[in-house]
Amino acid sequence: MQYETIKVEYANRIATVTLNRPEKLNPLGIKTVEELSRFCDDVERGDEARVIVITGAGRAFSAGMDADDMQQPVKINIAEHERMARIYDLLVLRLKGLDLPTIAAINGHAVGGGFALALACDIRVISQNAKVGAVMVLRGASAADMGLTWILPRLVGPAWAAELMFTGEIIDAAKGERLGLFNRVVPPDQVMPAALEIAAKLAAGPPLGIKFTKRALYRSVWDGLQGHLEYEATLQTLATLSEDFQEGWKSFLEKRPPDFKGR
Numbered sequence: 512m513q514y515e516t517i518k519v520e521y522a523n524r525i526a527t528v529t530l531n532r533p534e535k536l537n538p539l540g541i542k543t544v545e546e547l548s549r550f551c552d553d554v555e556r557g558d559e560a561r562v563i564v565i566t567g568a569g570r571a572f573s574a575g576m577d578a579d580d581m582q583q584p585v586k587i588n589i590a591e592h593e594r595m596a597r598i599y600d601l602l603v604l605r606l607k608g609l610d611l612p613t614i615a616a617i618n619g620h621a622v623g624g625g626f627a628l629a630l631a632c633d634i635r636v637i638s639q640n641a642k643v644g645a646v647m648v649l650r651g652a653s654a655a656d657m658g659l660t661w662i663l664p665r666l667v668g669p670a671w672a673a674e675l676m677f678t679g680e681i682i683d684a685a686k687g688e689r690l691g692l693f694n695r696v697v698p699p700d701q702v703m704p705a706a707l708e709i710a711a712k713l714a715a716g717p718p719l720g721i722k723f724t725k726r727a728l729y730r731s732v733w734d735g736l737q738g739h740l741e742y743e744a745t746l747q748t749l750a751t752l753s754e755d756f757q758e759g760w761k762s763f764l765e766k767r768p769p770d771f772k773g774r
Contacts, residue, residue, distance in 0.1 A: 516543040518568070519550060524714040525707065526550075526560035526611075533569025539624035540577030541595060544602050551605040561718055562710040563609070565632060566616035566703065567625075572641065575623025576650075596744035599624070603658045606631045607729055610722040612713050616706035618699070622646045622681060627657035630666065633725065636695040636706040637684045643692070644681035651759025651771060653750035654679075666691055 518529040528550060530537035537543075554560055567573055606613055615621075615632035621643045629635055629643070637643075645654045645663065654660060654676035664672035667690040674680070684696045697705045713721060750756055755771045762769035 514546045514550070516540070517546050517550065521559045523711065524559070524561045525564060525710045526554055526562070527564045527566065527707075530565070530567040530573055533567070533571070535577070536571035536574035536620070537567040537569070537625070538577035539573050539575055539599075539628060541598060543577070544598050548598075548602045548605050551602075551609055554611065555609065561611060561714045561716075561721075563611050563613045564616050564703075564706050564710050565613065565628070566618050566706070567621075569619070571619040571625075572615070572617045572621040573625025573628060574620065575625045575646070596747060599657050600744060603627070603631045610725065612721060612725060614706050614710055616702050617641050617643070617684075617693075618702045620681075624657055627659050627662075630662045630692070631658065634709060635693045636697060636702055636709070637687065637693045638699040638702045639684050639696050640699050641684050642681050643684075643687055644679060645676045646679040646681065648677065649679040649759065649769075650763055651750070651753065651755035651757070651769065653747045655746040655750075 516530070516532055518531045520527045520529075528547070530539075530543065532538060532543070554563065612634065613632040614634045614636065615629040617629050617635060617637035619638060619641050621629045621637075621641065623644075623646050626643045626645055629637075645659055647654045647656055659676065660672075663676065666672075667675070671690055675682070682690075684693065687693050688696045694709075695705050754774050755769075758771060759769045
């Protein structure tokens with residue numbers, strides 16, 4: 512199967528998916544999200560892989576929102592945002608619902624939607640030089656996006672989740688590890704080897720045993736995620752239609768501090 516924004520390679524029962532727009536720091540645009548969801552369908556239909564590793568090309572994992580999708584934020588309406596939200600939500604549900612285990616090999620910065628994508632994976636390995644953050648509020652949007660308000664507090668607790676999402680703070684890998692976000696923090700050149708080492712162990716394990724374990728794990732931890740995603744989409748729609756979001760996005764494009772008015 513051919514893709515335009517991602518690269519997929521199979522070896523040793525491991526599917527490696529690379530976000531492949533390094534010139535733009537691998538933004539998580541609509542097309543990329545659609546291709547990632549299509550990959551989930553493709554990998555389920557085949558039998559080449561028992562484990563999935565997701566990483567980014569170049570110096571970033573993913574910088575989140577794609578400016579190409581948001582050139583005219585003022586023109587976004589409720590119907591358009593709901594359509595976009597469903598595409599992103601579907602990817603989160605597909606990753607959580609896959610019987611194959613998923614590993615995020617976070618080779619560089621992962622912010623906004625890129626951070627959410629990493630958290631949607633089962634296991635996370637990160638470069639010690641990488642930084643992550645739920646930066647949505649810095650643009651006048653809401654962190655209620657791609658399951659973050661459901662997943663993050665279940666990883667780090669509600670207090671830390673609140674601070675990270677309310678402030679949009681970007682944190683380093685060491686702090687993220689202390690909070691429980693990452694399984695491994697390694698030197699930059701060891702991100703893929705470390706991720707593939709874990710993947711190899713899983714690929715050599717019992718497929719049915721791992722599949723049923725993952726199903727039970729997420730039934731106990733993530734049950735109710737789908738309904739929460741719908742609630743997030745409603746809140747994010749309200750935030751995106753606000754003047755503050757228009758100001759936040761314009762200030763980002765113009766490289767200046769935003770002037771939020773609360774409306």
